[in-house]
Amino acid sequence: MHKKTSLALAILLAAGVAAPVMAAKVPAGTELAAKQEIVFNNGAEPATLDPQKMEGTPESRIARNLFEGLVIQDDKGNILPGVATSWDVNDNNTVFTFHLRDDAKWSNGDPVTAGDFVFAWQRAVDPKTASPYSWYIEMTTMANASDIINGKKSPDQLGVKALDDHTLQVVLDKPIPYFIRMLGHTTMVPANKKVIDQWGEKWTSPDHFVGNGAYTLTDWVVNERIVLKRNPNYWDDKDTVVNQITVLPIESENSELSRYKAGEIDITNGSTPIAIEHFRQLKKDIPEQIHTTGQVGTYYYSFNNKKAPFDDARIRKALSFAIDRNVITDKITGQGEIPAYAFVPDITAGFTPVVPAWAKLTQKERVEEAKKLMKEAGYGPDHPLSFELLYNTSDNHKKIAIAVAAMWKQSLGVNVSLVNQEWKTYLATERAGDFQVARAGWVGDYNEASTMLDLLTTANGNNYARYSNPEYDMLMADSKSVVDETKRNEMYNQAAKLLDRDMPVAPIYQYSTTRLVKPYIGGYPAANPEDIFYFKDMYVVKH
DSSP states (O other): OHHHHHHHHHHHHHTTOOOOOOOOOOOTTOOBOSSOEEEEEOSSOOSOOOTTTOOSHHHHHHHHHHOOOSEEEOTTSOEEESSEEEEEEOTTSOEEEEEEOTTOBOTTSOBOOHHHHHHHHHHHHOTTTOOTTHHHHHHTTBTTHHHHHTTSSOGGGSSEEEEETTEEEEEBSSOOTTHHHHTTSGGGSOOOHHHHHHHGGGGGSTTTOOOOSSEEEEEEETTTEEEEEEOTTSTTGGGOOOOEEEEEOOOOHHHHHHHHHTTSOSBOOOSSOOOHHHHHHHHHHOGGGEEEEEEEEEEEEEEOTTSTTTTSHHHHHHHHHTOOHHHIIIIIIOSSOEEOSSSSOTTSTTOOOOOOGGGGSOHHHHHHHHHHHHHHTTOBTTBOOEEEEEEESOHHHHHHHHHHHHHHHHHHOOEEEEEEEOHHHHHHHHHHTOOSEEEEEEEOSSSSTHHHHGGGSTTOTTOTTOOOOHHHHHHHHHHTTOOOHHHHHHHHHHHHHHHHHHOSEEEEEEEEEEEEBOTTEEOOOTTOTTOOOOGGGOEEBOO
């Protein structure tokens, strides 16, 4: 039902029909707390708060509250107007004209204009910015994006222009059925040129920060806290209830749980599962405070396809086959995660992935296949494979890494050394390709299969596996202009079969979000498949 609703809305949106604005709704008779403040654990120190330079979940969750793009989402993942109130589309779906609200302002009082979007998007594709998400704008098929990213054209030739302060025109090289959905990503929010020109890299410090979201940045103590306060210049401030958000960077799930129980945290991170032994007890003690939602995302191990011996598909497949995913989802995570044998999650709107043949084998049969592949590749008891497995700091990532390393050792005689790095360093290591095998996770940037499959195209800036297959790239490129969903899904499944053959990454489980939320927090979106939430939609009940 939810999928059908989302698809129907997407059709209306593509035609330029905007859904109604849905502001925070406090139920009649609700007695609000005098102190409207929320403490949220973000799970890591953000690498940056510059939206055109960020790439991870810890950054984007904060950014959604500091900035607002042309569109946003409701609690179920449906697209709503943000800065844009409506839009028109030409007959061949390649020219979009957005009409911006005239009451949108920056936190310093400046009006938000179409030129602010032009500046932000040109900045994202400009090689000088070195945006890790420049590829995302290229994936929208925005005119000249590819040539600009590759240094063949100047950023001012990007297919976007301000017709006037409140009218933005976007030109695509070819139609893309889910273009409006893609505009909800944090890379696509506007940027204030005057502020960035004045302060350079320091513009995201609390003293200089200017955003256009419901909140603004007032304090940032690295590795301690980030404080967001209500932005009185936000166009919908009248419907915002919570005055302050304190964001914590606690990486340890055990420390997070202790502080939640002590009343020091109102909403937990949710990106990593609660330790299963604690989760079982919490289900008995406070089941009403546990919120679990399926998510468009996959937890996986990334093989460095450019480093021997992981440039050999037999090695990659053997290691993937030998992972007992049921043990991980049943014994380590245990909160609704689904074992993953393909890269695209089952929950993805409008798409049914084909189950790979090896997924239908028993685990014992998979291990036997893995042993054969390892032997063919020249590894065995007399010549064991040894390598490092990188993961970012987290109790659960560590547990999973230890379990998988043990599986590989027991079934294939592989020797694994575990390497742990904090979030920012881990991202830099992946980006530099300075790893052999790394823990990874990808949560969809929008709810459509391409958000997962595009990640493994050669040009994708977040393709840290360094997978490169011209046939795969061509399939994904050609799929962009296929409006018929059935035909497009056939192409997606062809691409998925190539991933199954080459195994550039080892999918482990399909994400679900399990988050503890205090009973006095109202407006928490418990059914968003991308785990997108805005504090402006929440409120604190008297308790």
